[in-house]
Amino acid sequence: MEQPYREVFWNISYSWLFYILAAVASLVFFYGIYKRAAFWMSGWSERRNGGVDLKRLTKKVLFTSGIFSDDIMGGTTHFLIMWGFIVLFLGTVLSTIDHWIFHFLEGKVYIVYSVSLDIAGAALITGIILAYVRRYIVKRKNMVTIVKDHVVLLLLLFIAITGFFMEGLRLHANPVPWSESRVAYRVVDAIFHGSRAHLLFEHRLWWWIHSISSLFLVAYLPFSKFIHIFAAPTNLTLDSMNYTSFLTLDEREKVTTDFSKHQLVMFDACTRCNRCQVVCPSSNAREPLSPRMMIEEVGNYARGASGIPFVSSKRDADQHDKATASLGDTIWYCTTCNNCYEVCPVGINTSDIIREVRAARIESGGEVPVNVQEMLESVYKFKNPWQGSKGKRMDWAEGLDVPVFSKGADSKRCLFVGCTPAYDTRLQSVARNVVSLLEGADYDFAVLGKEEACCSEFVREVGEDGLFTELAYQNIDLFERYGITEIVAVCPHGFHTLRNEYGLMEDSAKRLDVVHITEVLERLIADGRIKPTREVPLVATYHDPCFLGRRNGIYDAPRNILRAIPGVKLVEMPRSREKSFCCGGGGGRMWVESNADEKIAEIRVAEAVETGAEVVVTACPFCFSNLDDAVKTGGYEDKIKVMDVSELLAESVLEPGSS
Amino acid sequence: MASVYVIAEHRKGELGDVTLENIALAKELGEKYGLAPKAIVLASSARAFAEELADYIPEVLTIEDPSLENFLYEDYAAFLRPAVDMFGPGSIVLCPHTAFGMELMPRLSAETSLPCITDVTELELDGTRLRAKRSIYNGKIVSSVSVDASKGALVTVRTGVYQAPDKLSARGTIEGLGVSAEPVRKKTEFIGYREAPAGEVDITQASFLLSIGRGIKDEENIPRAARLAEKMHAVLSCSRPVVDKKWLGKERQVGTSGRTVKPKVYLAMGISGAFQHIAGVKGAGVFIAVNRDPKAPIFRVADYGVVEDMFKLMDALEEKIGGER
Amino acid sequence: MDILVCIKKVPDTADAEVILRSDGKGIEEEDLAFGINEWDNYAVEEAIRLKEKEGGKVAVVTIGTGDDEDILRRCLAMGADDAYRIDSSPFYMDDPYSVAKGLSAFAKKHSFDLIMTGVMAGDMSYAMTGPLTAGMLGIPHTTLVTSIDVKDGNISVTRELEGGLEESVRLELPALLTIQTGINEPRYVSIMGIRKVRSKEIPVLRAEELGLSAEEIGEQGAVLELESLERPPEGKEAEMISGSPDEIAEKILEIVKGVV
Known part of the structure; x- marks a missing residue:
């Protein structure tokens, strides 16, 4: 019995014409890719050679996990199109190898090959149909479709369908016992009729149409949205690489x-x-x-x-x-x-x-914005964004016995207070509570006192790299001078930049062990050194600060603290953890006003109120300020109040009025 | 005999109150050191001003010239340079520390050999040494400075420090000071006055002002203050930094370069109390000051003081008022 | 139009506690932040804006020590073309006459169409340096300037008077103006901007190069002598209201109710 196989260029004359077209398409393709690559390479180099996260890369690139998350249909759509496309493309490559280099597509191999291509074709068509269902039947909100998107989708659909036509017509015109592609065969049955000669003609016609559209696709690819086939994995790869500096x-x-x-x-x-x-x-x-x-x-x-x-x-x-x-x-x-x-x-x-x-x-x-300029001027001049004088940086600690490095405190561990808890009178209690809790737990630490300089995280985020660098070095010099190896940051912004960014500037800062205060408090509770005993009967919801959560993956420490407080009932907002909705205070937004009717923080407070919580707890001074303002401006004062994790913990641990 | 001269300030046909304040100082110095207090009016038509001043000071001297209608230091100095030569050694010339005195006196000092001290709050004569107290570093320190006044001295006096004196029982004399202008080629020219653009509010008429200063920190806090003012039935006013930042219009500025106000209640929040501001609050019924800094100079002029974060207090006030309605 | 701006570095005392030095001659500087005098900063910005509009060059000068060069460099980054430092060591800096002598001697050596400085400095607030300098140079001046308009060799300015009033004055060039705050919004200069001008040379001039003797500008030649500093008198103190914000609010409302 004859082995199943497919003859390339069966029923096709002028195959040289195909080669010419293919050569042209390839030239255009490579020209486009060259232009894209040249464009990419024209940028300056970041220093990201700290290794690639292969696991994450595989998940994101091959399994397109990012598309599936929260959008199963979208994920499926793209998955079908992507893998249909890849398999069909590989099929063409294999067929070329088979034709020109060595013949292997026969027998069972060919059947697997052929069936795979059929499945891929079906997947591609299904994917594209789903894409349209998503757009026009399900009408997924917030989807943006422009004309060029139709070109991309319809071109793929056309190529896939004509592929089936071609195959079906070949099977009809030249029936073989392994007419495995029943679907294509039947589709053709329904559309094309006539003599074998006519079918052969139809086959030739559709072969050319299919080939030319495929070649068009190849040529069009670098100049279209399809470029993401190359750009996306490249970007994800670069993104998964760590900065070295x-x-x-x-x-x-x-x-x-x-x-x-x-x-x-x-x-x-x-x-x-x-x-x-x-x-x-x-x-x-x-x-x-x-x-x-x-x-x-x-x-x-x-x-x-x-x-x-x-x-x-x-x-x-x-x-x-x-x-x-x-x-x-x-x-x-x-x-x-x-x-x-x-x-x-x-x-x-x-x-x-x-x-x-x-x-x-x-x-x-x-x-x-003028306010941003003034904030930068203030950081430049006063080393804090709040125009506070150096002499008042320790005002928060009045009446407390806080060890200060410059006054001879002997510790390797620095409590980095941050400008906002130090100067903002609404938030000075956060610094006081933290200090009282740590001292109550016999936890060894000291503060930089008046010498502490602004962490400058938001200075970097608003784009003032020079000032950020200057202030960061001032702090790094202090860490070195006092032999500090460990830092406990009160504010997530300082925590983030000290932990992730200072080390990219100065090698000595790489060795710093930077933790957030909630991590320390959580551990001290777990070790029994802080004992939340007093009942605080409150329904609380926790707002994840972006710079603690999304940026640094700390979601559980603050929640565990809340859970350890007797009486506190923790409820979650719909958008929490990785999906937490920002308070609107990051990236320098503390200093930028918009004319929007509803403030970002008001949206968030409304969400917190929805949960039925009496208190929205956070662990960031900026979040606190923004949410607290929003409670007032949004008219939620009767419904909810804002507290810092440490404040709530202090209520359960400390004697009232002790801090 | 050496004298102490008060140069009258007038603008748009009106004599400034500050002239009377300086007359009070001149008379005080006169009594203490045996100096004759005299006023000098430089104007295109000095009579009316002189008549007004003669109620307060025994001797008024006038210099009349069409060029003196509107103040230009060049025109004034042309008469005053020869005039100070006539005043005799040890004479002291007082001007208010205003746009008028600030423009004129240091310049006159540079053009004569007389030394000048500006913005003084107290004067004392120690032999030939004229000693002054001045408020420096944002009113947080007081300095003592001195000059050699043997040939005479020029002084600008901070406004609002001295009270206008009582009228004399016998009116003073008025006579022309026979001095003619030194010839000068004029390099400056007065063009005209311009009223700062008026807004929709008139803080000078308000009986209750809620006034905010540097402590408001951020433009975004302005609506909060405005809302509180509205709830308290107060008119919102402010100090200079708020206007410099263009967060509120010039028409809401209290102070020497803004408006002078006479409210029944003046509630100042986050205002440290620079004198230029305080000088604009004339005779407030009750002056309440809220400031985080217990050493803020404003507490030295307020009737009631609160050392607290203005925002905390704003919240508390709003809550209290909300509860009352 | 070539403009000279005279600037000074001062401590920012707006929100800071000012502590007297034990000798009573000065203040404790350690906890204070120093920077360009606020009024001078507006003057520099205004000069640069004028240059951008009218062409010419902007030079800045200060009488100071090497520590004061950072404010000069900041001005260069803002857009000034040249910066000069007059070494302050022989100067009696508490005397505005010494300072004005230095500045006018410097200005005489160059030719400027316009000289600007702040109305006053935030430390001593004499408001004298500008008019004294103009007087020594024999050029017209005006103080408290809130806007500037240049037209055919003359400038028209508005100056701030009391009570929300302004006046317009025309001056012949060269002239000296003292600039009031709020005239513009001074631009922010980034650290990168300052780095870009870090290699720009700042000539340092000695008093003798300006033809000034130590006797003229030193303490012995001072017209105005700073004798001592003291804390302001206690005077009339406000009746302090204490308590929680709630209690204070209640008390305030009570007082207000009694009057209005």
């Missing part, structure tokens, strides 16, 4: 291009899926920031100089340079909460791009 100020000064290689890849990886905008606190508050449009707008600016044909790179007349790459003041609305990054299936770090543009604004003397 930031560029120094000297190096940054010498950088002549606008964006890093990684950032340029980000622009090309975006497929406008809009997940970012759905979760963006600023977008939710109807402020003019849309992370998706930001990437598009700044991406268009960045690509404007790349000369990639047919690719959207339309610069607005006012986009003169990086500082104006994003028009207007939208960049200042970003809270750098990183929820967009969390949900982005292709790992685009919008806040990183926004930081770049903000930095350019600041360096070029462009439009920077």
Whole structure:
């Protein structure tokens, strides 16, 4: 019996024409890829050679976990299209190898091959149908579809269907016992009729149509949304690589291009899926920031100089340079909460791009909100953002016996108080409570006192890298001077930057062991050194600060503290942990006002009130301020109040009035 | 005999109250050190001003010239340079520390050999040494400075420190000071006055002012203060830094460069109490000051003081009022 | 138009506690933040804006020590073209006459169309340096300037008077203006911006190079002598209301009710 196989170019004459077309398509393809690669490579290099997270990469790239999360249908749609496409593409590659290099597609191998391709084709078609169901039947909210998306989807659909036509017609015109593709066979039955000669003609016709569309796809790929096939895995790979260090100020000064290689890849990886905008606190508050449009707008600016044909790179007349790459003041609305990054299936770090543009604004003397300028002036002059004088930095500790390094305290462990708990009279009690709790537990620590300089986390986020660097070194020098090896940060912003960013500037800071106060308190409770005994009968909900949760994965420590307090009943908001909705205070937003009717924090407080909680607990001074203000401005004073974790714990542990 | 001269300040046909304050100081110095207190009016038509001043000071001297209608230091100095030569050694010339005195006196000092001290709150003559107290470092320190007054001295006096004196039982004399202007080629020219753009509020008429200062910290806190003011039926006013930052309009600024106000209640929050501000609060019925800093100079002029975070207090006030309605 | 801006570094005492030094001659500086005098900062910004509009150059000068060069460098980063430091060591800095002598001697050596400085400095607040300097140079001046308009070799300015009133004055150039706060919104200069001008040379001038003798500008030549510092008198103290914010609020409302 004849082995099942498929003859390449069966029933086809002028195969040379196909080769010419294929060569042209390939040339166009490689030209496009070359242009893209050249565009990506035109950026400056970040120092990210700290290793690749393979597990995460596999999950995100091969299993597209980012698309599935919270969107099973979308995940399925993309999975079917993606794997259908890949298998069909591999099929073509194998067939080429089979034809030109060595013949192996016969017998059982061929059957597996052929069935796989059929399944892939079916998957592709199903995926595309699902894509349209999602758009026009389910009408998924917040989906953005532009004309070019139809080109992409319909082209794929057309290629898949014509593939089946071709196959069916071949099976009809030349019946073989292994007419395994019953579906294709039947489809053709329903559409095409006539003599064998006619079917052979139809086969030739559809073969050419299929081939030409496929070649068109190949040629079109680098110039379309399809580029994400390359850009997304590249971006995810770069994203999973750890920084080894930031560029120094000297190096940054010498950088002549606008964006890093990684950032340029980000622009090309975006497929406008809009997940970012759905979760963006600023977008939710109807402020003019849309992370998706930001990437598009700044991406268009960045690509404007790349000369990639047919690719959207339309610069607005006012986009003169990086500082104006994003028009207007939208960049200042970003809270750098990183929820967009969390949900982005292709790992685009919008806040990183926004930081770049903000930095350019600041360096070029462009439009920077006056309050941000004043905050920076204050950090420059007073080493804190609140224009507090150095002499008042320890006012919070009045009446407490707090060991201070400069006064000879002997400790390796520094309690980094932070500017807001030190100067904001509403929050000084946080610092006092923390100190009382730690001292009650005989926990060894000391503070830098008046010498402490602003951690400058938000200084970096608003783009003032120079000032950030200066202040960071002041703190690092203090850590070195006093032989500090361990840091307990009261504020998540200081915690984040001391833990993740200081070490990227100075090797000595790499060795610092930085923990957040909630981690310490949790451990001290677990060890029985802090005993929450007094009952605090309260229904509480916990608001995850972005810089503690999403940025650093600390979700359980504060919750465990709350659970340890007798009487506290913990309820969760719908958006918690990784999905926590920002208070609106990150990324310098403490100093940027919008004209939105509803403040970001008011949205969050409303969500907290919904849970029936009497108190919304947080572990961040910025969150506290914002939520507390929102309770007042939103008119929720009768319903809920805001507390810091340490405050609630202190109520259960300390004698009333002891701090 | 050496004298102490008060240069009258007038603008748009009106004599400034500050002139009377300086007359009070001149008379005080006169009594203490045996100096003759005299007022000098430089104007295009000095009579009316002189008549007004003669109620308070025994001797009024006038210099009349069409060029003196509106103040320009050049025109004033052209007469005052020869005039101070006539005043004799040891004479002291007083001007208010205002836009008028600040412009004129240091310049006159540079153009004559007389030393100048500005913005003084107290004066004392120690032989030929003229000693003054001045408030420095935002009113947190007082300095003593001195100059050699043997040839005479020029002084600008902080406004609002001295009270206008009682009228004399016998009116003072008025006579022209026979001095003519030194010829000068004029390099400055007065063009006109301009009222700062008026807003919709008139804080000078308010009986209750809630006034905010630097302590408000952030533009976003302005609506909060505005809301509290509304609830308390107060009019919102502010100190200079708030206007400099353009968070509130100039029409709401209390102080020498803003408006002078006479409310029944003045509730100042987050205002440290720079004199330029305090000088704008004339005769408030009750002056309540809220400031975090127990050493804020404002507590030295307020009737009631509260050392507390203004925001905490704003919240408490709002809550209390909310509860009452 | 070539502009000179005279600046000074002062401690920020707006929100800080000012502690007298035990010798009574000065204040404790350790806990204070120093920076460019607020009024001077507006002057520098205004000069740079004028330059951007009218062309020319902006120079800044201070009489100070090496520690004061940071404010000069900040001005360079803001957009000033040149910065000069007059070594302050022979100067009796508490005397505005000494300072004005130094500044006018410097200005004479160069030719400027316009000289600007702040209305006063936040430390001693004499408000004398500007008019004294102008007087020594024999050029017209005006103080408390809130806006500037340049037209055919003249400038028109508005100056702030009392009671919300302003006046317009025209001056012939060269002239000296003292700038009032609020005239503009001074720009922020980034650290990177300051780094960019870090290699720019700041010439240091000695008093003798300006033709000034130590007798003229030193303590013996001082016109105004700073004798001593003291804490302000206690005077009339406000009746302090204490208690919780709630209690205080209640008391305040009571007082208010009694009057209004």
